[in-house]
Amino acid sequence: DTGVSQDPRHKITKRGQNVTFRCDPISEHNRLYWYRQTLGQGPEFLTYFQNEAQLEKSRLLSDRFSAERPKGSFSTLEIQRTEQGDSAMYLCASTLDRAETQYFGPGTRLLVL
Amino acid sequence: AQTVTQSQPEMSVQEAETVTLSCTYDTSESDYYLFWYKQPPSRQMILVIRQEAYKQQNATENRFSVNFQKAAKSFSLKISDSQLGDAAMYFCAYRKTQGGSEKLVFGKGMKLTVNP
Numbered sequence: 073d074t075g076v077s078q079d080p081r082h083k084i085t086k087r088g089q090n091v092t093f094r095c096d097p098i099s100e101h102n103r104l105y106w107y108r109q110t111l112g113q114g115p116e117f118l119t120y121f122q123n124e125a126q127l128e129k130s131r132l133l134s135d136r137f138s139a140e141r142p143k144g145s146f147s148t149l150e151i152q153r154t155e156q157g158d159s160a161m162y163l164c165a166s167t168l169d170r171a172e173t174q175y176f177g178p179g180t181r182l183l184v185l
Numbered sequence: 186a187q188t189v190t191q192s193q194p195e196m197s198v199q200e201a202e203t204v205t206l207s208c209t210y211d212t213s214e215s216d217y218y219l220f221w222y223k224q225p226p227s228r229q230m231i232l233v234i235r236q237e238a239y240k241q242q243n244a245t246e247n248r249f250s251v252n253f254q255k256a257a258k259s260f261s262l263k264i265s266d267s268q269l270g271d272a273a274m275y276f277c278a279y280r281k282t283q284g285g286s287e288k289l290v291f292g293k294g295m296k297l298t299v300n301p
Contacts, residue, residue, distance in 0.1 A: 075229075105288070114189075114276050114291030115230075128286060163230065170287055173220070176230040 074098070076177035078164050084183045085154055092150045093180045097166030104147050105174060106139055108132065109161040118162075121147060154184045187212045189279050191292035198267045199300050205252075206262040206295055208277030214238075216282045219253065219260045220289070225273040233275070236260065237282070264297075272299045 077096045085091050097104050102123050107115035118137070120128045123144035133139075136154075141147040151158055161181050165174040188211045198204035210219070221233040236244045236253050243251050248265045264271055277292040 103287070107289075112293070114278075114294050115289070116291070117286075117288035120287055128288065130288075165289075171282070173232050173235060174289060175232075176222075178229040 076164055076166050076175055078162075078177040078180050080180055081178060082181050082183075084185065086185050087154060087156060089154055090150065090152045091154060091182065092148055093162055093182075094146055094148050095164030095166075095177060096146045097164070098168075098175060101166035101168050101175075102144065103167045103170070104141055105165040105167075106147070106149055107163040107165065109163055109179070110159075115163055118149075151182075154182075156184050158182060159184045187214075187217075187279050187281075187290050189277050189290050189292040191275075191277055191295050193295050194293070195296045195298070197298040197300055198264070200267055200269060202267055203263060203265045204267055204297065206264070206275050206277075206297070208260045208262070208292060210258050210260065210277070210279050212258070212279065214281055218280045218282060219251075220278040220280070221249070221251070221260075221262045222276045222278060222291075223271075223273045224276065224294070225270075230276070234262065267299050269299050269301060272297055 079094045104121045106118040109115040121141040136152045139149045161179045163179045164177045167174045190209045217238045219236045222230045223233045224230045234246045252261045274294045276294045278289045
């Protein structure tokens with residue numbers, strides 16, 4: 073089993089630019105989660121997919137954020153018109169079943185200048 | 186809303202000694218999961234141990250064990266025979282078992298230093 077992978081691992085962008093991150097879950101995991109972690113804090117939930125359906129979104133997910141999981145496999149998280157406050161680590165996790173443990177990827181560290 | 190509190194931002198322990206990390210949480214649910222995750226510097230978050238609230242027995246994984254006090258809403262992690270590789274951020278997390286959100290709710294974390 074390969075683990076959860078995320079790409080890119082690091083991204084530096086200028087304020088106002090759009091960025092897109094990708095997450096590949098563990099194969100056969102039908103549930104995929106996005107979290108955001110700022111410095112000195114624990115991860116905070118952003119959104120969750122079961123297969124291709126986006127079933128829950130946090131209030132943290134402003135209208136500049138959009139996430140997709142078009143075929144129920146990999147997912148993308150796009151941030152439009154980035155702001156300095158978007159600088160954070162974006163973590164992806166996956167699991168096979170609600171009762172199971174969420175397995176995390178290495179994260180994408182975003183720096184908005 | 187559920188909350189998770191880790192009141193100690195940092196701790197240190199000597200190699201081979203035992204350390205206990207504390208965590209309290211607030212919920213009105215009767216059944217839920219509790220987790221301890223470890224995040225080494227610049228590395229991904231990995232599960233250390235998990236506890237299901239309906240189980241009376243405290244979970245144990247090798248050198249890691251928990252003290253789960255449901256009435257007190259306390260979930261502490263004990264690391265025995267500490268090793269240099271245990272140095273990391275440790276996060277306590279909560280999740281409902283049924284209905285509603287599947288999200289993990291994390292505490293702010295605690296930085297553990299292991300001294301040789």
